[in-house]
Amino acid sequence: MIKHLSIPFFILILVAAIGIYFRPIWIIDETRYLSVAWEMWDKSSFLVPLLNGEPYHHKPPFIFWLVHLNWSLFGVNETTVRFIPMLFGFGTLVLAYRLYLALWKEDLQGAQNTLLILAGTLIFTFYNSLFMFDIILTFWVFLGVLGIVQAIQKQTPLSFGLISLSFGFGILTKGPVILVHLLPLLILASYWNAQKIDKRVYLKFSLAFLGGVVIALCWAIPAGIAGGEAYQHAIFWGQTADRMVNSFAHQRAIWWYLALLPLLLFPWSFHKAFYTSFKQITMDHGLKMLLIWMFFALLIFSFISGKQVHYILPEIAAFSLFASRVLTTTDPDMKGYTKSLGYTYLFFAIVFAIAPFVAPKSITFPVDHTAFLQSAFLLFVLGFYLLKKHFNLQHNAIKAMALSIIVAVFAVHFSIHNFLAAQDISDFSRKISSLQQKGIPVAQDKKYHDQFHFLGRLHDPIIVLSGKQKISKFIKKHPDGMIITYRKKKHMHKIDQELITEKTSFKGKYAILIKAALYDNLDRAP
Template structure:
């Protein structure tokens, strides 16, 4: 029963107030993200998107290729220094060129598509996870995805990965939704296939491989292959993927012939089989990448994955799981582990390759944090969370000093990293 004080306040502050609205929650996440990513001129470290010059070869190459596309008006064949550039498909160059056309040729315009992709990813995270696991998990998962080092770094660079992860995450989440919701199954399977087609337009076959790394093990473990063949319309899906991606690839092959085909193979299977451009590393390369890149939430991730593995055993023994949330855990954990294995087996290794695993990782940690808040968690997670909070206090104090340190050493940074110069492409 409500207390007299609660009863007296209820007419002025109803339970269905705007602060409990899904739109309000999503808006808060997106506004914070816009500020942190520098879209509105601010950022966690006091630097907006255009404050720092292009920092490495990939940023410079992508920005210049988009500038040349805008200059030449050739929207099919990307170039770099006016020579054919076969490394990546044209999708990201289209976005950057459009940004140049609106905001001019500068660092802000070059990085804006990446920052907006980060906002889109957060919106996907919130909308889908709220539907499956409730508002608490959705808010936690969105903030955990936003507030980690790799997200804040990658979505402020001129790379193809921010757009890729939007489409691969949309594909994976749409597959899950279609498999578990009869009324909208047909539409979300269509989104699943279309998103993979868009992912292939962003970065090649990996745009299809990343979602399937989670989908195939899940269908196998849960013995749902027959249901997928009957209800997932795989033949229609192949047509949808091809309808999105094939026209550009066919035009490139028609224009450039065998030269494009050879370069495309070198940048796909070649990268997997052999380390390219000196980007190798040991089999444990991604362990510190995840620990640092997904910090601070990586402190909880090993514990979460360990306990979720027990649910794999339940499914493997032919038993179902009690709740949709537990089934979601199985799917997401299979996806995270599958991506870790896949990119570890690849001979070419880079820190941002594992970024597609971060949205699912954030959801897994958020589910267990909700259980911790409800006092439904084992002691192990409680201990790791206390450790995380302690480290968070130290990190918070350190971050408060970052702007002053940055200003103090700015000249030295420019000297040590001469590539971090103003984008003078116009």
Template structure:
């Protein structure tokens, strides 16, 4: 397992580097930190709140963990940002463990699977964020380990472990865990070996696991539904579960969205001839382990493709399955110049850096925040190191792994000044914090509490959707602060500061009577 631990450490160090090179990103990361902050300052530990309102979109596990970190070491952003990556690192190790269980006679496959997952650009990006998907992936892997154990020996301990894993997933991100686990759980007869349990034994075991999961989830859900009232019950029991299956409330994408992402999800190991060979139907049906992986990944891909709401990170729990598949076909020969096409993403990044340095990217010109030449030079140097390593390193898998590692670090090195200039909420938080007691409002209806944690606000930020609402709020909060992104003049108020925010600017207004 030394190679598995090495890959886990490699991911952890790379994720730490990426975290240091970018701020807490709005709107997702800042929103979840704000929900944890409201729980900290007196909100309910059972029913999450966001900007003073019930927040039924996500279960509370991540918010509990953030508050646990704060209870141990004080309120700070950086330690809280390590929670998601910690679960992602654990998932790398669990991927190696699952490989050992699936193919005990192929010990090298565990290290290969862990390495493929650890350096995947998709895994590095989303696994290093403060989001729910790495925690959900950890739960999914535990469920797969339990399913495999139950297929070998259907003991009560295996079913109890499966129930605990499903409950863990519900606490992490809600009933969506079932979409990741059910395809494999319901198709045991298709993937298990000849010594598999009978259908009756398997059905009874799944029922026991479901009962265990319901009991564990009920420890939180029953009190939360009682305390949250009818609004929270509707949000949790319908909108965020069954409602999403029928019609998306956000993130609508075409059915082929995830299919289009597959090439990126399997790069670079899945772009090689041995890697592609492992994805052929004949190889996927070759043994119980690969059949389990195919049904796990294929079932989730089909289910999420049929749901209109899609985001790239929704299939993060299937990344270990892809890594386990590809681990059976590692390249062995040294790379040559004819293999240079495997580095196409790095070449594209180099071209983009050159365009940014010469002012040829219109979006950057509009922001008036050109990327400094020193950051582009650092990013370029990192990419070139990756390309040289790809051609010079003797171990073919290690040489191939150098490409995604240096791509992700190089992109962060190049873009870091822009990310901190445009996406860091620290300056805005300092600007709005002193007005917390006087009242703070925004005119954009899509406010996602991105200022609440940065400003350590104790009161909700008002969202004003009309000029009449602005006028009424100004009368009620004469000493308050108004933030606007539209650049329009606001009667009775004077702008006194402007701070960048993502692709625009937040202009800060105060009443004319008190404006400096």
């Protein structure tokens, strides 16, 4: 098994390294989550996550505990913690292999292809290099699904134990959303399972989920006591009903995920052999299980307006098992097997070659024409290879397509390296830190997302000023204080640059640091 895992491991490691080399800590999500971990570390708050000095109830603490373990071993840094999701990506590969064999015991080749397809799926691989919750949640979902399948097949205590661990640590990772991924499989188990299910199994499932609740409560109860009444309400109620209600406040169409499926399943969505093979398959119970898993999670998240790509990451990973079974159990025509993907990369090569010359004038970072052309050349070579190469074995063809994702990720990062470098707010954050160390109060006139705390290693909160009245009071009380404010880049030429103490690019705008006494003069033309 180790031999067959080597290439998928290699893909995840290299793609993560590419991302970490080119990308700074990403605004706003990565900067916020690392800052929460930093504030917990700095204030020795093990139970209650903190954001700008206040309890942070939006996410449970599991990933922050992992950061603290990392920093205990390697010291406070930003590089090693960015590999944490990748370790759970490794675990997901192993679980995908085990799950495939649990569904189709004799199909060893299909299990091996699953690992290649999973590691070669762009979105899954990309998120392995992001410091976020979703690869970790994907691991717990796969553990839970494996437990469900094994519990129905064997009903061993270990299988129900896996479900408890999955549910408990899934809650500690991202809250009760793990139910969206697991419950449909349990409710419809009698449909996708080959044999009739004893009703007593459902009682054992209930007890297993109860075990998961106990795991989560081992944190939630003492954290609620330590965090106070408002925090108790937030973690026991806000993580469920309140967040579900609020999620409908966003505006993304019900078909949003369907429209993005070609990207979400890239490159396999452009693999013609998958569609021709799909027409030949017989729908067995394992494929039914995967369809139920993917369809109902996608349906539920589609009806929730607050959509993000990473919400359905477990289902994107589940597609690797489905695609592998479809491809492996049909008789493939190896002539031009990778041709459709070759044409796809040739098309992207043309796009990359043209893009810097037709880029809109509104782009505020220097476009590196040479980098775009070099990336286009890499994609052209890759596309030409896949177009012309004749593979005798399907496994080798799948391996080549999976490895192609390394070139694709590098091409994207290399071509826009100037844009990525401009997202680094480290110097700006350190400037805030130096001001606080001198006893100078620093405030912000917008909602603060904790983006500066970790990068600047801040020890004190940033004062948040909501409304003109609070801003005026701060200016009168602290004329020598500093205010962080934001202006659109297209308006920067109207601002007297001599008033600005420090500035940095920030999500299409500029974050500006200015003395409080000069704040009212900022938007007056010089």
